[in-house]
Amino acid sequence: MLRQSSIIGITAAVILLLVRVGYSKDLRTVTEPKTPQNCTTLKATSGDDTKTIQNALDTCTKGKAVKLSSGTFYSGPLTIPSGISLLVDSGATLKALPDPSLYDMGEETCGTIDKYGVGCKPFITIRDASGSGIYGKGTIDGQGQKKMTGKTESWWQLANNANRSTVQNAPRLLQINNSADITLYQITLQNAPFYHVVSSRTNGLTVWGVTIYAPPSSRNTDGIDPSGYNITIAHCNISTGDDDVAIKAKIAPARHISVLNNHFGKGHGMSIGSEITYGVSDVTVSGLTLDGATYGLRIKSNSYRGGLVTGVTYTNVCMHNVQQPILLDTRYENYLTGNLTPQFHDVTFTNVKVLTAGTFTFNGFSDSKPVQATMEDVHIKKGSKWITKYAKITGTWAEDVTGTLCGYAGNE
Ligand SMILES: *[C@@H]1O[C@H](CO)[C@@H](O)[C@H](O)[C@H]1NC(C)=O
Ligand SMILES: *[C@@H]1O[C@H](CO)[C@@H](O)[C@H](O)[C@H]1NC(C)=O
Ligand SMILES: *[C@@H]1O[C@H](CO)[C@@H](O)[C@H](O)[C@H]1NC(C)=O
Ligand SMILES: *[C@@H]1O[C@H](CO)[C@@H](O)[C@H](O)[C@H]1NC(C)=O
Numbered sequence: 001m002l003r004q005s006s007i008i009g010i011t012a013a014v015i016l017l018l019v020r021v022g023y024s025k026d027l028r029t030v031t032e033p034k035t036p037q038n039c040t041t042l043k044a045t046s047g048d049d050t051k052t053i054q055n056a057l058d059t060c061t062k063g064k065a066v067k068l069s070s071g072t073f074y075s076g077p078l079t080i081p082s083g084i085s086l087l088v089d090s091g092a093t094l095k096a097l098p099d100p101s102l103y104d105m106g107e108e109t110c111g112t113i114d115k116y117g118v119g120c121k122p123f124i125t126i127r128d129a130s131g132s133g134i135y136g137k138g139t140i141d142g143q144g145q146k147k148m149t150g151k152t153e154s155w156w157q158l159a160n161n162a163n164r165s166t167v168q169n170a171p172r173l174l175q176i177n178n179s180a181d182i183t184l185y186q187i188t189l190q191n192a193p194f195y196h197v198v199s200s201r202t203n204g205l206t207v208w209g210v211t212i213y214a215p216p217s218s219r220n221t222d223g224i225d226p227s228g229y230n231i232t233i234a235h236c237n238i239s240t241g242d243d244d245v246a247i248k249a250k251i252a253p254a255r256h257i258s259v260l261n262n263h264f265g266k267g268h269g270m271s272i273g274s275e276i277t278y279g280v281s282d283v284t285v286s287g288l289t290l291d292g293a294t295y296g297l298r299i300k301s302n303s304y305r306g307g308l309v310t311g312v313t314y315t316n317v318c319m320h321n322v323q324q325p326i327l328l329d330t331r332y333e334n335y336l337t338g339n340l341t342p343q344f345h346d347v348t349f350t351n352v353k354v355l356t357a358g359t360f361t362f363n364g365f366s367d368s369k370p371v372q373a374t375m376e377d378v379h380i381k382k383g384s385k386w387i388t389k390y391a392k393i394t395g396t397w398a399e400d401v402t403g404t405l406c407g408y409a410g411n412e
């Protein structure tokens with residue numbers, strides 16, 4: 001009897017584990033996106049093209065795309081309607097005009113610093129939409145480095161003036177809210193005045209073969225900050241001045257997220273947090289290479305933004321020149337305190353190679369709320385620093401890595 005029930009117990013545990021592994025990802029079947037046909041083709045005028053582009057988007061047939069064919073387009077804020085896409089062809093660039101008054105939300109705070117930082121509209125908004133996207137081998141440029149119209153500084157200089165108690169009012173490059181089945185394919189996004197791509201309450205987001213670039217000195221230029229369900233980020237090349245990817249759960253949960261075969265250059269790496277109040281779970285990061293990032297795999301929160309992060313799997317990751325390859329920190333920006341408890345459970349590192357010495361930190365919340373992680377096939381460089389506090393780490397790792405090249409994972 002006893003024997004049988006323990007066999008049943010083990011079988012149940014194995015099935016549970018398989019279910020957990022099987023579901024810790026985007027639940028959709030995601031394949032390489034196909035660029036929609038164009039409903040119209042626009043040519044740049046070198047003047048302000050906002051009205052022309054917005055009108056084309058508003059009158060396009062559902063399922064089709066407005067194509068920007070060549071040259072440099074200048075525009076203020078744009079909204080991509082439900083079912084419509086924007087296609088920026090190779091050789092075409094869409095630049096965000098650096099005039100704060102175009103993005104202002106009505107309080108005349110866009111382009112200034114205040115306590116809230118919510119005074120600007122995004123450059124591109126996708127809201128309450130289904131089946132919209134941005135495609136093409138062209139570029140969307142936020143011009144974060146450009147001096148703001150009527151001001152003496154650029155969006156990025158403004159960001160540098162903000163401090164612990166203030167926030168810059170600067171536009172995000174792309175905001176996706178309350179939407180479903182959204183696609184970003186092949187496009188290059190660069191030099192956002194603030195974050196590049198943010199999704200909120202979005203169900204079904206595919207970011208595939210996208211390049212995101214901002215210089216390492218540009219503050220808060222996060223690459224992709226996804227939140228929602230069923231999200232895939234694949235074959236992207238991201239280098240920024242802040243988190244390359246940061247999964248967040250500030251106003252709703254973030255679950256079933258796959259981050260597959262990407263390459264990150266400079267920036268703050270692959271992050272979860274710090275806003276995790278509604279919980280982050282079922283995340284798979286696989287086939288990631290990082291070269292030159294400040295952080296590698298990071299989960300960060302504090303008692304002001306805390307919540308539960310669980311079911312996170314990192315597999316086949318290689319890092320080179322990363323200062324802090326793994327950092328699980330429940331006391332991030334610890335000047336922000338509240339009564340939420342950041343807890344990180346069921347975090348697994350499998351086949352992780354770190355080719356250069358760095359600092360590995362596991363900083364749990366308390367003795368009764370430790371961070372829990374499992375290591376399998378983790379190889380790091382001799383001379384690395386290992387810091388643990390309130391941490392339960394199972395499995396093994398070894399300071400035995402050799403070689404100096406990661407390659408580019410699945411990224412071409
Ligand atoms: C995620 O995708 C799966 C498969 O398409 C679907 O069944 C599920 O409802 C989606 N999740 C949510 C929260 O919509
Ligand atoms: C779509 O793009 C192609 C190639 O640029 C062009 O030949 C065609 O006229 C466009 N169709 C429309 C409806 O604009
Ligand atoms: C932040 O900057 C503002 C001016 O922009 C200044 O009044 C305030 O004292 C600064 N706060 C901190 C914490 O440095
Ligand atoms: C998107 O949603 C967030 C969170 O509710 C909100 O703060 C933001 O204003 C929304 N942005 C747009 C462009 O709708």
Ligand SMILES: *[C@@H]1O[C@H](CO)[C@@H](O)[C@H](O)[C@H]1NC(C)=O
Nearest residue numbers: 211213237239263408411412
């Ligand atoms: C990634 O993008 C950078 C430019 O930002 C480029 O120099 C590099 O070659 C790209 N790498 C890959 C693998 O595409």
